[in-house]
Amino acid sequence: MKQILLRFGLWLVVLLVACPAWAHESRPAYLEINEIGSGRYSVLWRTPVTAGMPLPVRLQMPPAVQDLSPPVVRDLSDSRIESRLIESQGGLAGKRIDFVGLQGTITDVLVRVELANGVQSNVLVHPSNAWVDIPREDGWVTVARTYVAYGIEHILGGPDHLLFVLALLLVVR
Secondary structure, eight states, X not given: OHHHHHXXXXXXXXXXXXXXXOOOOOOOEEEEEEEEETTXXXXXXXXXXXXXXXXXXXXXXXXXXXXXXXXXXXXXXXXXEEEEEEEETTOSTTOEEEEETGXXXXXXXXXXXXXXXXXXXXXXXXXXXXXXXXXXXXOHHHXXXXXXXHHHHHHHTOHHHHHHHHHHHHHOO
């Protein structure tokens, strides 16, 4: 009985001391580029829609990129999806794609690139660095290191995450 009262008292203190926590909505934009032939790519650009307005960010491809087909746009309730085919002389590897307008938002962009030679790259672009350099090669160690760093940064960056971990420690003996 004494342990139950002690746990109840501890939970009561935690609830009274904890300030209200507001969670951020995690809806990043998404860019997927797949090389379908020598210098030809399919591009999928998905941006979240908030309060009926799409994210005010546009892609700025490198100067040598040409559209092979006009963009096909689909508006969904939660996002806008744009798909198209492009061509780049010499390929996209080593070139930069800019996200114009991303600096004025709090939204990240998840970029996934798959080249014809099997090289895959996954990068999270933040508003403070609103561009992505398409890597020439990205091994699994680099990808794992990137995701572990992002996970640690995300958990330690929010008091709501730390309180959740503390609550788990209190529940588990």
